[in-house]
Amino acid sequence: MKSSLSIFRLFQINNIIRRYASNELSSSMDFETAKSRLESSSVQVDNETKLKLYALYKQATTGVCSTSKPGLTDFVARAKWTAWSSLGKMNQQDAQKQYIQTVQQLVSSSTSSNQVNSTSTSEETTNEKGQSTEEHVELIKKSPSHWEIVLNRPEKYNAITRPMYERIMEIFDQATQDKQLILISFTGKGKFYSAGTDLADFAKMATSSTNLKESVELGRILLEKYIGKYIDFPKILIAFINGPAVGISVSTLGLFDGVYASSNATFSLPFTRTAQSAEGCSSLTFPSLMGSLHAKDILLFDRKLTAEEAQQRGLVTKIIDQNLFEEEKDKICQHILSLPHGSLLASKSLMQKWTKETFHRVNSYEVENLKQRWLTEEFVQAMMTFVRGRKKTKS
Template identity: 35%
Template sequence: MAENELEVTKESKLLIIKLNRPHKRNAINLQMYKKIRNTLKEAEEDDVTIVVVTGVGDYFTSGNDFSLDGFGEEDMEVLTRNKVDYVRAFLHSLIHFPKLLVAVINGHVVGIGVTMLGLFDLVYCVDDATFHTPFSDLGICAEGCSTYTLPRSMGKSLAAQMLYFSKKITAKEAKDSGFVAQLIKKSEIPMIFESLKVHSTLPAKSLLYTKRLVRNHDLPALNVALNMENEYLIELFQSEDFMNALMTRMSKKQSKL
């Protein structure tokens, strides 16, 4: 991972994690997953009360980086399981993070970038962003505990259109469904950071105990969803449907170069 692909800054009791890979539409690679996970672990022991995740450029994130970098020559099942386990560990850290997690969506969101938002406590979003979950197009199943969180955060019907049929929705649709708390202009992102910095100085135990009470109801179901989704993903990432979809996707990218 390039040194600056993930920027971490702290202001008061607010920690900001910024995806800084705009040339790759902030696609998240294995090293970035690991660094985010380690950063959250450190924040658990710090005086931080709120962690914000945001991005640089026109994308919050385009989802998983499907490159095979980071692993040696292994059979496909071992390779797939290793990659899925990396992402699983990242998602596990989001599920069990005891402090407030806030997403400030700076642009378009794809794949796991969408699904992981169901594990955040609050989501702000620029008004021209879109949300896309092309799992069926890729021949894989939903991920990021979205099979549990999306129907509950945006309603069963809209979640079904996104998860089954890869429907792309606008920021307004996300806000109207309750998935997003507030729409903002891109120029207003610094104001949101300032507001969250003020909120981060609220009594820590009040914030953390309330989060614990809210999350406690969902923990068993989230863990079940995570484990089931991952087992299906390990199978589907080795399928002919996924391989064909991935090759088509890569050839389209090459043709644009």
């Protein structure tokens, strides 16, 4: 009897071992198939998913991350290391399963996206909905003497991308040369004025190149040139803040000739929250407009201002009832254009004469300081947190 039980137990154990070995072999085969399928496909993979796949593959084939952390300026290697090490003690079999599942999801979702082909021969930069940069920065020539720039990317809260920056600079150059033009007004489409610089653009720039120093230098050059256009602009420049304004859409307001805010507008400069520092000459213009302590409240401590608070601190010229916004916009522009044009431009030129050189020095120093911030551990972590946050929002 004991002999029969022992034989039965041995038979059970043998079956368990066979099943386990079979599962391991099947899992391994599935893993290799998934790897080959991904390599041979034309699936478009975003940076966050690339990092996830890399981490799962390393965990599945090598095990727990035990390598040293790469240097700060080697952004790509550092991002890969962070993704891998974040898996902790996940076993190799679970890593294989998650890798397989991720590849299957990518391949299944690519069928519909692959049907969308880029057939346009236009060299214009387009976004996810096929909109061109010229549509994202809409130029409305209301009259020979008045142009309006509309930030038209409402699905992204009018966040400004690199091509949008370049488009705005082009318009400024055209406006400077146009002898009939007197006034440019800025506003936003939808509920937001602007969410500021598109951080997704920033993160993409950083993760697309192994040379972070080169990337941030390009960013520094672009920003200094962009702010310089505001400093030098010889025509009347006013802003109609139709809703929340963030970042560079706020920091540059001290360089405008008039700022008119909807009653529902807000103003925030999350420099320290994003591990950055002042831009747009705001380190000079804000203390000049509102005093040192009020300026520090915004520039250092991430204080969001209401329209009323912004007006009290000298950042806003006038508050407009949100229900009368469009009507009042027209009245303000008509009033400005009713004034003698030559006197308007000559008076602005006179006021610029005493500040232009100073503003350019401030701009140069601010962007150099920002460049150094972009190379810090704090900023790298802030961008990685931002990318992870966007991924969670989409899922």
